[in-house]
Amino acid sequence: MxxxxxxxxxxxxxxxxxxxxxxxxxxxxxxxxxxxxxxxxxxxxxxxxxxxxxxxxxxxxxxxxxxxxxxxxxxxxxxxxxxxxxxxxxxxxxxxxxxxxxxxxxxxxxxxxxxxxxHSNPFYTIKTNVSYKVDLYKDYYMAPGLLSGLKSNNKAIQVIGSIYANENDFDNCLVLNTNKNVIEALNGNLFLVKVDKIKTPPLEDGCLKGVMRKQILEILAKDVNLFIEEASISPFELQKADELFITNVIQGIIPITQYRKKKYGNEFAQKVVTKLNAKLRLT
CATH class of the missing domain: 3.30.470.10 (Aminotransferase class 4, branched-chain amino acid transferase, N-terminal domain)
Structure with a gap:
C-alpha cells in the first residue's frame, strides 16, 4: 500500500x-x-x-x-x-x-x-572479501554549492552515471564538480582515510548533505587521536589513501576495494561500523 x-x-x-x-x-x-x-x-x-x-x-x-x-x-x-x-x-x-x-x-x-x-539487513555490516570497484565519472560535472546537495528528484547524473558504471563493470562511480574535485559517490558521501587523517568533501563543493555523513563525522569527532577535515579532495589524492569508503543511511558504510590499480583495505571502516551500531543501540 x-x-x-x-x-x-x-x-x-x-x-x-x-x-x-x-x-x-x-x-x-x-x-x-x-x-x-x-x-x-x-x-x-x-x-x-x-x-x-x-x-x-x-x-x-x-x-x-x-x-x-x-x-x-x-x-x-x-x-x-x-x-x-x-x-x-x-x-x-x-x-x-x-x-x-x-x-x-x-x-x-x-x-x-x-x-x-x-529490506534484508536490519544491522549495518561490512562484507569482507567482497570486491567493490569504482572509477571517476567524467562525462558530466556537478556545480559546487548547496543547491547541488539537496536530495531532490533531479538525479540525471546519478542515473546516467549508474548506467555508465554498469556498462563498464564498476560497482559505483565517484562524481566530480566543475572544479574537478571529487565530491561524492553516485549513492552516498565519500570518506578518505590516510593514517590518522580522515577527509570528506565540504558541503560547499556540492556534495549531498548526507544524514549518514553527519553520523560518521560525529562518531569520528569523539576520537581525539584522529584529525578530521572537511576539505576538497582532488582525484590525485585517491590513490594515496589507505582506505576509501562510501556512506549512506540504507547500507551504512561501503568500503571501496579498488580504484584503478590501487587496492584498499577496510580495517578502519570496520571499526567505525562497530561504533555506529553501538550508537544506534544507545539511542
Missing part, C-alpha cells in the same frame, strides 16, 4: 497526474529512510534536512508537517504493508503539486507520498 497525502491506496490505484510538478520539472524532494521494527533511524536528522530543503526550494510547508505527523504517517504505511516488525526501506517524497509552468501558481499545494518495501 502507498500513502498519498494520508490516504492508503494500492499501487494499482496510484496515478500520478502529468501536471504534477515533481514529474514535469523535478520540483520535488525525498528522504530515504531505514526503519527496523518501527524505529526510524536518525529520524530527527532526516526531518530537519527535509524542512531545510523545502525552505531552500521556497515550498510552502503545510502547517501539519510536524515531525510527529510525518512519523505517524510513516508508521501507518509500515503497518499497511506488514513491515512494522521488520526491516524496511521507506521513501518519503514531497512535491509542489500541480499548477503553473516554471513559476508555480498560487493554487499549487504540497503533496506527500510514502512507499515502504522490505
Amino acid at each position: 502507498i500513502n498519498f497525502n494520508g490516504t492508503l491506496i494500492s499501487p494499482e490505484d496510484s496515478k500520478l497526474s502529468t501536471n504534477n510538478r515533481g514529474y514535469k520539472y523535478g520540483d520535488a524532494l525525498f528522504e530515504t529512510l531505514k526503519v527496523v521494527n518501527g524505529k526510524i533511524f536518525f529520524w530527527e536528522d532526516h526531518y530537519f534536512r527535509l524542512m531545510a530543503s523545502m525552505r531552500i526550494l521556497r515550498m510552502d510547508i503545510p502547517m501539519n508537517f510536524t515531525m510527529e505527523f510525518l512519523e505517524a504517517e510513516i508508521q501507518k504505511t509500515l503497518k499497511a504493508n506488514d513491515l512494522i516488525n521488520a526491516s524496511a526501506r521507506v521513501r518519503l517524497n514531497v512535491d509542489r503539486g500541480e499548477g503553473g509552468k516554471y513559476l508555480p501558481t498560487d493554487t499549487a499545494q504540497v503533496n506527500f507520498n510514502i512507499v515502504a518495501e522490505p
